[in-house]
Amino acid sequence: xxxxxxxxxxxxxxxxxxxxxxxxxxxxxxxxxxxxxxxxxxxxxxxxxxxxxxxxxxxxxxxxxxxxxxxxxxxxxxxxxxxxxxxxxxxxxxxxxxxxxxxxxxxxxxxxxxxxxxxxxxxxxxxxxxxxxxxxxxxxxxxxxxxxxxxxxxxxxxxxxxxxxxxxxxxxxxxxxxxxxxxxxxxxxxxxxxxxxxxxxxxxxxxxxxxxxxxxxxxxxxxxxxxxxxxxxxxxxxxxxxxxxxxxxxxxxxxxxxxxxxxxxxxxxxxxxxxxxxxxxxxxxxxxxxxxxxxxxxxxxxxxxx
Amino acid sequence: xxxxxxxxxxxxxxxxxxxxxxxxxxxxxxxxxxxxxxxxxxxxxxxxxxxxxxxxxxxxxxxxxxxxxxxxxxxxxxxxxxxxxxxxxxxxxxxxxxxxxxxxxxxxxxxxxxxxxxxxxxxxxxxxxxxxxxxxxxxxxxxxxxxxxxxxxxxxxxxxxxxxxxxxxxxxxxxxxxxxxxxxxxxxxxxxxxxxxxxxxxxxxxxxxxxxxxxxxxxxxxxxxxxxxxxxxxxxxxxxxxxxxxxxxxxxxxxxxxxxxxxxxxxxxxxxxxxx
Numbered sequence: 001x002x003x004x005x006x007x008x009x010x011x012x013x014x015x016x017x018x019x020x021x022x023x024x025x026x027x028x029x030x031x032x033x034x035x036x037x038x039x040x041x042x043x044x045x046x047x048x049x050x051x052x053x054x055x056x057x058x059x060x061x062x063x064x065x066x067x068x069x070x071x072x073x074x075x076x077x078x079x080x081x082x083x084x085x086x087x088x089x090x091x092x093x094x095x096x097x098x099x100x101x102x103x104x105x106x107x108x109x110x111x112x113x114x115x116x117x118x119x120x121x122x123x124x125x126x127x128x129x130x131x132x133x134x135x136x137x138x139x140x141x142x143x144x145x146x147x148x149x150x151x152x153x154x155x156x157x158x159x160x161x162x163x164x165x166x167x168x169x170x171x172x173x174x175x176x177x178x179x180x181x182x183x184x185x186x187x188x189x190x191x192x193x194x195x196x197x198x199x200x201x202x203x204x205x206x207x208x209x210x211x212x213x214x215x216x217x218x219x220x221x222x223x224x225x226x227x228x229x230x231x232x233x234x235x236x237x238x239x240x241x242x243x244x245x246x247x248x249x250x251x252x253x254x255x256x257x258x259x260x261x262x263x264x265x266x267x268x269x270x271x272x273x274x275x276x277x278x279x280x281x282x283x284x285x286x287x288x289x290x291x292x293x294x295x296x297x298x299x300x301x302x303x304x305x306x
Numbered sequence: 307x308x309x310x311x312x313x314x315x316x317x318x319x320x321x322x323x324x325x326x327x328x329x330x331x332x333x334x335x336x337x338x339x340x341x342x343x344x345x346x347x348x349x350x351x352x353x354x355x356x357x358x359x360x361x362x363x364x365x366x367x368x369x370x371x372x373x374x375x376x377x378x379x380x381x382x383x384x385x386x387x388x389x390x391x392x393x394x395x396x397x398x399x400x401x402x403x404x405x406x407x408x409x410x411x412x413x414x415x416x417x418x419x420x421x422x423x424x425x426x427x428x429x430x431x432x433x434x435x436x437x438x439x440x441x442x443x444x445x446x447x448x449x450x451x452x453x454x455x456x457x458x459x460x461x462x463x464x465x466x467x468x469x470x471x472x473x474x475x476x477x478x479x480x481x482x483x484x485x486x487x488x489x490x491x492x493x494x495x496x497x498x499x500x501x502x503x504x505x506x507x508x509x510x511x512x513x514x515x516x517x518x519x520x521x522x523x524x525x526x527x528x529x530x531x532x533x534x535x536x537x538x539x540x541x542x543x544x545x546x547x548x549x550x551x552x553x554x555x556x557x558x559x560x561x562x563x564x565x566x567x568x569x570x571x572x573x574x575x576x577x578x579x580x581x582x
Contacts, residue, residue, distance in 0.1 A: 169421050176404070176415055183402040186364055187482065188390035188419035 008141050009258035015143065015151035017253020019212045021246040022154045023226060024233035025161060026205025028245035031234070032178040033198040036090065037102050040109030041206055042227015043116075047081065048074055048207025049219035050116050053125050067130045071211060075204055082203030086196045109224070117221045124220040131215065150212040157208060158246055161201075165242065170197065178240075206230075225279075232282045236289055238299020248297070252282040317342055317486055317518045318363070323372035325358055325542075332358040333369065334542035340486070343516040345508070347523065347533035349553075351562055354539040356522045357399060360488045363520070364396050365389045376486065391419050395484030397475045399491045399522075405464035409474045412463055413449060416481025417442040449477045453507060469500035476507065487511070487519045493528060501528060508532055530554060538562065 027041045055070035056063075089108065093101050131149060135142045165171035177184040177194040185191050206227070210219065213226060233252045237244025260278030267277070289297065318340040325333040333355045340346050348356045361367040363374060365386035374382045381389055395416075403412050422438060450456055453473045458466055463474060472492060479487060489508070493501045505528055511517045523529045529536065530550040538546040538553055540562040546553055553559055 169418070172415075173418060176418070179404050179406075180402055182366060182386070183398075183404075185386035186390055186394075186396055187415055187478070188387050190385070190387045192385075 004140065005262065006258055008143075009261050010254055011138065011141050011143055012147065013254030013257035014250060015147045015253070016216075016257065017250035018151045018154035018158070019209050019249075020226070020229055020233050020253050021249025022157055022205055022212075023209035023230040024237070024245040024249040025158065025242065026202040026209075027227075027230045028234045028237070028239065028242055029165075029174075029178075029205075030198050030202040032240050032242065033174050034090070034195050035098065036105065037098075037231075038202065039102060039106040039227075039231075040085075040112060041202065041230060042224030043109040043112040044078065044081070044203045044206030045210040045213070045226050045230075046116055046219065046221065046224045047112060047203075048078055048210030049214035049223060050120050050125065050210075051077055051207075052211045053127050053214060053219060054120065056127055056130070063128055063130060067127070074207055074211065078203040078207035079200040082200035083196050085203075086199035090195065090199065091192065109227075113221060113224055122221055124218045125214075126218045127215055144216070146216050150216055154208075154212055157205075161205070162242075174198065229282055232286050235296055236286050238296030241296065241298040244296060244298030252285065255285050256281045315342055316340065317344075317377060318520075319373075319375040320359075320363070321373045321375075323359070323362060323369050323374070325355075325362060325367055325369040331542050333362065336372070336539070336542070336544050338537055338544065338547065340518055340520060343512065343518055344534050345512045345519050345521060345532060347521045347529045347536045347550075348539060349523075349526070349529060349536055349559075350539035350545075354562075355542040356539055357490055358542075359539075360396060360490055360520065360522065363389075364394050364488060390482065393482075393485030394488065395479035395482045395486070396488035397472075397479050397490060397492055399494065401468075401471050401475055403463045403471060403475055403478070406462060408460050409455060409463055409466065409470075409477075410446065410450070410459045412474050413446050413477040413481050414442065416478040417446065419482060445483075446477075446481055449480050452480075452510075453477050454503070469496050472496065472500075472504070473507075476504075480511075484517070487517055489519060489521045489523075491522055491524065493523055493525055501525065505532060 023041070023045055026044075027038060030036060030038050030041075052070050052074040055073050056067045059066035059069055061069065085108065089104065090101070093104060131146045134145050136145050136148050165175060173184070173189045174194050174197065176187065177189050177191060181191055184194075209226065209230075210223065213219070213223065229252060230249070233248035234245045235248070236251060237246070237248030256278050260281035263277040263281075293299075316339050320339065321337050323333050323336045324331070336355075336359065338346075348359060350356055358367060362369050365381070365384060365388070369382070372382070373380060376389070376392055376394065379392070381392065384392070404415065407415075421442065450459055453476065455470060455473050455477070458470050458474075463471055466474065472495075476489075476492060492508070493504050496504065508519065508521070509532060512519065521529065521533060533550055536546075536548065536550050536553040537544055538556070538559045540558075545558045545562055546556040548556070
C-alpha cells in the first residue's frame with residue numbers, strides 16, 4: 001500500500017466518517033435518552049435524502065435558494081416526523097419489553113422505506129448540481145469538493161450539537177434523563193419532553209446525514225444500509241457514549257476507505273475478486289473490537305454492586 | 307427559595323390511598339396529613355409499604371384509589387416532574403446520584419427547575435445567563451457549606467465514601483429549594499458519627515427553615531429523637547399514629563415488630579437495620 005493511497009484513504013475516510021459520526025450521534029443520543037435501539041434510523045437517513053432532493057427539484061426558484069429552502073423544509077419535516085413517531089408509536093409502548101420496542105422500530109423502518117420507494121421509485125436520485133463537481137487539491141491529495149463541503153458541514157454540526165448538550169438547559173436535562181430517567185424526573189425533568197426531543201433530534205441528525213451523503217453519492221433505497229453502519233459506529237464507540245459514537249463514525253470511515261479500499265483494489269483471486277469488501281470492513285472491525293471489549297471502546301463497563 | 311406553598315396549616319394530605327401490584331396490596335387505605343414545619347416519621351417492618359408511600363407522593367407510583375393534595379392542590383395524577391416543580395424534593399434508599407459527575411455538578415442539577423436562561427443564552431454563557439448561573443452557584447455553595455462537604459466539592463461522586471454520597475444526595479434535594487422533603491432512609495449504612503451529622507442537618511432544616519419533611523428510617527433511636535409525630539405501618543395499613551413516646555409503647559407496634567408475645571421495644575434496639 002503506497003503512502004499516497006493510505007493518506008488519500010484517510011482523508012476521504014475522515015470526510016465520510018464525519019457524516020457517519022453525525023448519523024451515529026443521533027442514534028446514540030436516542031439510545032442514551034430512551035434506551036431504544038432504533039433500527040429505523042437508516043430510514044430516517046433515507047427520508048432526509050429523498051425529501052431534500054424532491055424539494056430542491058420542485059421549488060421554482062434559483063437553484064441555490066431552492067436548495068437552501070429544501071434543507072430547511074427537510075429538517076422541519078424530520079423534526080415533525082420524530083415528534084410524530086414518539087407521540088403515536090413510542091409513547092404507548094413505554095414500559096414494554098425492550099425487544100418488542102426494537103421490533104416495532106424495525107417494522108417502522110420497513111414502512112417508511114416502503115412509502116418512500118413507492119413515492120420516489122427505486123432508482124438512484126441525484127441532487128441537481130448544487131456544488132461544482134470539481135476536485136479540491138490538498139497538497140498532493142485530491143478530494144471531491146462535495147466531499148470536503150459535506151465533511152465541514154458534518155463537523156460544524158457535531159460541534160454545535162456537542163455545545164448544545166454540554167451547556168444548554170435542555171441539553172443538560174437530556175443528559176440527566178439519559179443517565180437515570182427516574183432520578184431526572186424527581187429533579188423536574190419532563191421525561192415525555194426529553195423523549196420527544198430525542199426523537200426529533202435523531203431524525204434531524206439522520207436527515208442531515210442523508211442530505212450530505214445524497215449530495216455526494218446520490219440517494220437510493222439501499223442508503224438505509226448507512227443506518228446499519230451508524231449502528232456499527234455506535235457499538236464500536238460504546239452504545240452509551242456520545243463522544244464514542246463520533247469517534248466510532250470517524251474510525252469506520254477511515255477503516256473502510258483505507259483497508260477496505262485497498263483490498264477491493266488489490267486483492268485478486270483466480271476466478272473472482274473481492275469487490276465490495278469495503279462495505280463489510282466496518283463490521284469486521286466491530287467483530288474484533290467487541291471480542292476484546294464487549295462494551296465498546298468508550299462504553300460503560302457494567303459492574304453491578306450486589 | 308423555590309415554589310412556595312400556600313400559607314395553610316396542612317402541607318400534604320393523603321386520603322384513603324390504595325396501591326397494589328398484581329394482587330399484592332402495598333398500601334391499603336392509608337390516610338394522613340403533614341402539617342407546616344412538621345417532621346413526620348414513617349416506621350414499620352420491612353415490606354410494610356413505607357417507600358411505596360413516598361413513591362406515591364412524588365409520583366413514581368400511581369395509586370389505584372385515594373387522593374393526594376399538596377398545599378390545597380390535588381396532585382394525585384401529576385407526573386413526577388410536575389410534582390418536583392411544585393416543590394417536592396426527595397432522596398433515595400439506594401443512592402441515585404450521577405456517579406460520573408462531581409459532587410458540585412450533582413447538587414447543581416437540583417437547580418435545574420429554577421433555571422430560566424434559554425438555549426442560546428445558556429449555551430453561549432452570555433450576560434444574563436452568566437449572572438443567573440452565578441446566582442445558582444451561590445445557592446449551591448451555601449448548601450455545600452451547610453452540609454460541610456467543601457473538601458469533596460470537585461470529586462467524582464463514584465469516588466466518594468458512602469456517607470458523603472448520602473450528604474450529596476441530600477444537597478441535591480435541598481438545591482431544589484423544596485417545600486416538602488421526602489427522606490428515604492437517609493442514615494442507612496452510615497457510621498454513628500455520620501448519623502449524628504445527618505440528624506443535626508435534619509433538625510436544623512426543621513428548626514431554622516421550618517421545612518416540612520417525611521422521614522423513613524430504621525434506626526429507632528434516631529427516629530424517636532427527631533420526629534414530631536410517627537406513623538407505623540404494617541402490611542400496607544396504618545396501625546398506629548402519634549407522638550414518638552406513645553408509639554414506642556403502642557401494643558400493635560410492638561406486635562408488628564416483634565411478634566405476638568413480646569412486650570418491650572427498646573429505643574434504638576433495632577438500630578442500624580437496613581431494608582433490602
